[in-house]
Amino acid sequence: MSIFFSSVSDVLNAGFDTIIDVRAPSEFAEDHIPGAINLPVLDDAERARVGTIYTQQSPFLARKLGAALVARNAASHIEGPLAEKEGGWRPLVYCWRGGQRSNSFAIILRQIGWRVEVLDGGYKSWRRLVIGMLHDQALPHRLVLIDGNTGTAKTDLLHRVRLLGAQVLDLEGLAQHRGSIFGPMGEQPAQKGFESRLAEVLSRLDPARPVLVEAESSRIGEVTIPARLWRAMCSAPRIDVTAGLPSRARYLAEAYADLTEDVPTMQARLDQLIPLQGHARVKTWREMAEQGAFAALAEALMGQHYDPRYEKSRARHSPDVIADFDLGDLSVGARDEVAGRIVSLLNSCSN
Structure with a gap:
């Protein structure tokens, strides 16, 4: 039957x-x-x-x-x-x-x-x-993006917001990739597999309540965000999160412990930036990795590569920013506080 x-x-x-x-x-x-x-x-x-x-x-x-x-x-x-x-x-x-x-x-x-x-x-x-x-029908979900420079703990905040009962869509988790050259988290799913995972999660979310999504590019590693979802993300209101460069560098050095424990892999990933940053600069970064100066390396990468690219990308758009939260020293307490404020904001959007 x-x-x-x-x-x-x-x-x-x-x-x-x-x-x-x-x-x-x-x-x-x-x-x-x-x-x-x-x-x-x-x-x-x-x-x-x-x-x-x-x-x-x-x-x-x-x-x-x-x-x-x-x-x-x-x-x-x-x-x-x-x-x-x-x-x-x-x-x-x-x-x-x-x-x-x-x-x-x-x-x-x-x-x-x-x-x-x-x-x-x-x-x-x-x-x-x-x-x-994902491709033919209009998505009924109301998205709110969490946005900010590299190292502002956006993914961590997403998880904390979920634990507080709000709806979230963790695209990086579904794609098994953190969205940069340092991003792979094991083997990525094929595009079809990624879309099945995405469809499953979206089908379980309540369209009457907002869904928090981390701002991403249209590709996460080797998979592509379906066009309808991507357009919805581009037009969604945003919550900006900020923190100082030294705090972000310390946070990233801890958050990417899997890479700091594997210097050869980190150096191989850094080599991918040679076409954009040149041999001399990447050589300096490789030496930092070799010396174990991971916070200094993270600060250099963000200050010289990721932050300028983020600002250039943001200048091309005019996002609707509905809130801006400063994470201070990015401590656990600061992240918990901001997560709570984000949930309160999302709850107000439900009314």
């Missing part, structure tokens, strides 16, 4: 015990329904083998081999990840188009007695819902 959904929210709130993606691991890695687990009925090599036989020999031989492989892999899943599932377990299964792979697996699971449903249209139907939400 296939089940049809008309929105991202409908899929995510359908109440299935487990969502099972039976596509090959490479397909799953590129994108999948958030929260799904991957139980491939054909792995990448098997899928390629069946496809080759289908095109070069005959569809019949391909289906026969595919059936044997699906049965063998299904047995492994039933004896492994699914071994402890009770009789009332209710999964949703999907493949690429909701065709042979998902239906073959679902038939086997139904024979056991589990209440299985197959996603009508498979992954492609999910992808259409995401595209519709």
Whole structure:
């Protein structure tokens, strides 16, 4: 039995015990329904083998081999990840188009007695819902941007505001990237995977309440913010946060501890600035990193590179600034205080 959904929210709130993606691991890695687990009925090599036989020999031989492989892999899943599932377990299964792979697996699971449903249209139907939400339809959310120079703890404030009960959209967290050459936080999702994560978060936010978003460029590492969201961000009112350069430098040296513990990687990232800053200046920065002078390096990077670029970018726009908060020494207490003031401001915007 296939089940049809008309929105991202409908899929995510359908109440299935487990969502099972039976596509090959490479397909799953590129994108999948958030929260799904991957139980491939054909792995990448098997899928390629069946496809080759289908095109070069005959569809019949391909289906026969595919059936044997699906049965063998299904047995492994039933004896492994699914071994402890009770009789009332209710999964949703999907493949690429909701065709042979998902239906073959679902038939086997139904024979056991589990209440299985197959996603009508498979992954492609999910992808259409995401595209519709992010690219075709107007976003209903009211965005408020938090903006400020590098090192003003914007991401940290975003997290503190969330803990105080306000709605936030953490784009850098979804992209697994901090938005600069020092930004990678592990492997980034593919563009489709990023959009699925984004659609999931947006679907859970209340359009009647404002959503705090950190000001970003249109690209975060290797992923791109969907155009409709980007336009909404560009026109959104802003909260500016400020702090002195020495305080920002000390904060960044602590916040980027993962990089300060890996000097060769930091120096490799600094080399990316040679086309913009020249060999001599980058050589000085590399020497600072080698000497462990990370606060001084952060101050030099912001004063000579990031702050001028930020001011040049801001001069091209006329943002609607609704508040300006000074973070002082960027201590935990100062960040807590400003986070509280931001929440109060957002609450007033809800009324």
